[in-house]
Amino acid sequence: MRQGKRFELVVEGPVTPAVLAQARKAAEQLLANPVIEDVVSVTDADAAGA
Amino acid sequence: MSLLDTVDHAAATPDHELPYGELGLKDDEFERICAALGRRPTTCELAMYSVMWSEHCSYKSSKTHLRQFGTKTTDEMREKLLVGIGENAGVVDVGDGWAVTFKVESHNHPSYVEPHQGAATGVGGIVRDILAMGARPVAVMDSLRFGAIDHPDTARVVPGVVAGVGGYGNCLGLPNIGGEVVFDSVYQGNPLVNALCVGTMRHEDIHLANATGEGNLVVLFGSRTGGDGIGGVSVLASETFDGTPGDGGPSKRPAVQVGDPVRREAAHRVLPGALPRRRRRRHPGPRRRRALLRHLRAGLRR
Amino acid sequence: MKIGVVTFPGTLDDRDAARAVVRGGGEAVALWHADADLRGVDAVVLPGGFSYGDYLRAGAIASIAPVMGPVVEAARAGMPVLGICNGFQVLCEAGLLPGALVRNDVRTFVCRDQRLRVEDASTAWTSAFETGQEIVVPLKNGEGGYNADERTLDELEGEGRVVFRYLGGNPNGSRRDIAGVRDASGRVVGLMPHPEHATEPGYGPTEHGGGASGDGTDGLGFFTSVLTALASA
Numbered sequence: 001m002r003q004g005k006r007f008e009l010v011v012e013g014p015v016t017p018a019v020l021a022q023a024r025k026a027a028e029q030l031l032a033n034p035v036i037e038d039v040v041s042v043t044d045a046d047a048a049g050a
Numbered sequence: 051m052s053l054l055d056t057v058d059h060a061a062a063t064p065d066h067e068l069p070y071g072e073l074g075l076k077d078d079e080f081e082r083i084c085a086a087l088g089r090r091p092t093t094c095e096l097a098m099y100s101v102m103w104s105e106h107c108s109y110k111s112s113k114t115h116l117r118q119f120g121t122k123t124t125d126e127m128r129e130k131l132l133v134g135i136g137e138n139a140g141v142v143d144v145g146d147g148w149a150v151t152f153k154v155e156s157h158n159h160p161s162y163v164e165p166h167q168g169a170a171t172g173v174g175g176i177v178r179d180i181l182a183m184g185a186r187p188v189a190v191m192d193s194l195r196f197g198a199i200d201h202p203d204t205a206r207v208v209p210g211v212v213a214g215v216g217g218y219g220n221c222l223g224l225p226n227i228g229g230e231v232v233f234d235s236v237y238q239g240n241p242l243v244n245a246l247c248v249g250t251m252r253h254e255d256i257h258l259a260n261a262t263g264e265g266n267l268v269v270l271f272g273s274r275t276g277g278d279g280i281g282g283v284s285v286l287a288s289e290t291f292d293g294t295p296g297d298g299g300p301s302k303r304p305a306v307q308v309g310d311p312v313r314r315e316a317a318h319r320v321l322p323g324a325l326p327r328r329r330r331r332r333h334p335g336p337r338r339r340r341a342l343l344r345h346l347r348a349g350l351r352r
Numbered sequence: 353m354k355i356g357v358v359t360f361p362g363t364l365d366d367r368d369a370a371r372a373v374v375r376g377g378g379e380a381v382a383l384w385h386a387d388a389d390l391r392g393v394d395a396v397v398l399p400g401g402f403s404y405g406d407y408l409r410a411g412a413i414a415s416i417a418p419v420m421g422p423v424v425e426a427a428r429a430g431m432p433v434l435g436i437c438n439g440f441q442v443l444c445e446a447g448l449l450p451g452a453l454v455r456n457d458v459r460t461f462v463c464r465d466q467r468l469r470v471e472d473a474s475t476a477w478t479s480a481f482e483t484g485q486e487i488v489v490p491l492k493n494g495e496g497g498y499n500a501d502e503r504t505l506d507e508l509e510g511e512g513r514v515v516f517r518y519l520g521g522n523p524n525g526s527r528r529d530i531a532g533v534r535d536a537s538g539r540v541v542g543l544m545p546h547p548e549h550a551t552e553p554g555y556g557p558t559e560h561g562g563g564a565s566g567d568g569t570d571g572l573g574f575f576t577s578v579l580t581a582l583a584s585a
Contacts, residue, residue: 030416033409033445035452036499220461221402223364315362315402 004040007031015044055093064090073100138179138259139249147253153179154193154246160307161243165210169243170218171307176247177222184257185249190219192229192245197238204233207241215245221311353378353582355575356393358423358439360385360414364401365436365548372548373397376575385417394582395432395476396423398439400492400546410453410495411441420446430585432476432578433540437493440532440542449533449542450508451500456493457525465557466491466545467519468531472512475538476581480573487570488563489550491523496544498526498533508533516543520560539581547571 007027011019024042032039060066068090070080075096083091083099091099101107109116119135128134132149133141139153157172173190180187192215197204219226224247355373357380359366370380381393385403390396403414414420420442427433427448435443443449456462465488473483481487500508505527508514516532524544532543548571550556556568563570 030412031408033412033452035444035450035501036454216461221362221405223401315364 005031005037008045015047020044057089057092060092060095061089066090068093068096070096070100073097074104075100079103132253132256133183133258138182139176139185139247141183141185141251141256143253149185149251149253149256151180151183151185151249151251152246154244155179156242156244158240158242161211161214162207162239162241165207166214166217167307169211169214169245170311172243173215173218173245173247174311176245177224180247180249182257182259183249183251184255185251187222187224187247187249189227189248190215190224190245191227191248192243194229194231194244195237195242196231196233197241198235199233201235201238203238211241211243215243218311222315353395353579354381354391354393355379355578356381356383356390356396358383358385358396358398358419360401360403360417360442362402362405363399363438365399365546366401368546369397369399369436369548372551372571372575375551376572377579378575383419385414385419387419388422390419390422390426395578396426396434397548398423398433398435398442399548400437400439403438403442406438406495409441409445411438411443411445414438414442415445415447424448427535427540430537430539432581434477434574434578435540435542436546436548437496437544440544441495443540443542448540449535450504451498451533453493453495453544454497454499454525455495456497456523458523461492461494462496462523463490463492464523465489465559466523466531467560468516468545469519470515471517472515472534472538475515475534475541475577477541477574477577478515479577479580481577485564486519487573488557488560488568489545489547489571490557491545493524493544496524496526498524498530498544500527505530511536515541516545547574551575 009023009026011023013019020042024039027039027042028034068080073096075083083096087095103110105111116135123131123134130143131140132143133139133151139151141149141151144150153176155172155176157168157175160168161172162168176190177187194211196208196211216226355378357366357370357373359382366382370382373380378395381391383391383393383396398414403411403417407413423433424446433443433448435441435449440449441453444452468487468489470478470481470483470485470487473479473481473485508530509528513534513536514528514530514532515534516530518526518529518531522529526544531545532541534541550563550568550571553567553569556571557563558568562568565572
């Protein structure tokens with residue numbers, strides 16, 4: 001069994017590739033601990049039609 | 051109806067129906083409130099009455115037993131008794147200028163409805179009372195009574211209560227230094243969850259829950275009111291459950307407060323510095339008030 | 353010698369840690385999570401508790417608290433730093449020590465008098481012990497399983513950087529029974545068990561004969577060791 005965490009970040013303005021890159025950096029450096037966790041996916045929820 | 055149920059509005063609309071039954075007030079209690087005010091209470095007043103007149107706050111059914119603390123206390127007991135019944139917690143002199151304060155309180159109905167949070171906030175409540183006396187909490191204990199050990203509902207209640215008591219204390223660094231447990235079918239639907247907290251302090255740090263004079267500063271601080279609102283004590287404490295699946299106990303779960311021990315720990319740290327010591331002025335002046343508020347804000351900020 | 357004891361919001365064992373520092377012969381200096389400097393201390397202890405409620409992950413938010421900037425900088429420059437329990441988690445999250453702590457494999461909180469073997473008595477915090485010596489200090493944690501990838505574990509073993517190992521059964525699923533590790537310099541040490549709770553006769557562990565000291569004060573060696581390390585520096 002695997003378990004995980006899901007973070008929803010709300011940003012001001014449009015989700016540009018730069019914003020997404022920033023979110024990925026936050027996920028890799030703070031939100032997840034690479035020793036025990038993997039960042040599985042960082043996506044724009046609106047663009048994904050969620 | 052206007053948005054605010056003001057006193058004038060209440061006086062002008064005597065027949066407006068109020069949900070006093072849902073808030074745990076009986077018909078005759080509601081009539082007493084109306085008689086005391088000379089009109090129907092506003093919704094805000096009703097909420098306040100329902101809390102203050104609840105079993106939880108006024109001990110309306112157990113008052114006669116609790117009075118024995120007053121009549122059965124001997125002079126020999128009083129010799130070491132620094133603070134007796136009526137305050138947040140009792141205080142006993144243990145010598146060398148040190149005092150120990152104890153508080154034991156039940157959190158039965160919330161623990162039946164939502165075992166984990168009910169028991170956890172029971173611990174939270176007594177820790178608050180120890181802090182309020184000016185003491186530093188050092189340990190917790192618990193005395194538990196559950197229904198028949200082989201009853202399915204007992205299996206629902208026990209693990210949550212045990213985890214709630216232990217988890218809340220642990221988050222505050224308070225060891226659970228002992229306790230006792232009994233299983234008997236008489237407690238089906240009415241488990242008893244009694245938690246005790248012990249604190250230590252210097253005699254001069256004892257604080258009583260009273261203030262005199264005008265112009266005193268009132269500061270409310272702690273974690274924010276949760277989705278449970280403030281009605282939990284009135285909704286739950288005066289309720290009766292029979293332990294059968296259809297008694298509605300677990301359905302009242304939203305009325306149980308959710309504990310926030312981490313926030314409590316912050317309060318724990320700011321309070322001793324915020325309380326004036328006895329030998330200093332009891333009523334802080336404006337400058338000291340500003341300093342106190344700064345101190346509280348700094349301590350609670352995250 | 354001034355030993356700083358850091359208090360994050362939610363830290364619980366700072367009083368005991370400060371008392372242990374004093375019992376060891378040092379001067380305890382209280383450091384607050386929001387401090388921008390270390391107030392002239394010679395060494396730092398990060399005590400146990402639930403820093404910032406352990407929200408996100410145990411020790412994660414504390415590892416980027418303002419006070420950790422100067423702590424990390426000083427540690428890299430050779431200042432002795434000891435992380436106990438939550439403090440160990442903070443040191444791992446801050447990257448001063450390798451690995452991470454995960455939920456106990458038994459899935460419950462564990463509290464017991466724990467036997468440990470001192471695997472490395474050359475560090476700034478363990479010189480009062482002999483390598484191979486057995487000690488007993490309290491252990492109390494919910495997320496104490498030491499974890500790292502095989503390569504890191506092999507490296508730690510190869511470089512002799514495993515400082516403590518659990519004896520008498522692994523209490524929390526830590527890889528290779530590791531209870532504590534050090535950095536390459538031997539100045540930064542982290543462990544899950546609590547030496548600061550075993551520094552005063554009558555208040556420390558009573559099981560296993562009260563440990564090597566016989567009176568439950570095996571933890572005192574941590575706090576005398578650091579003074580020796582500082583005196584010889």
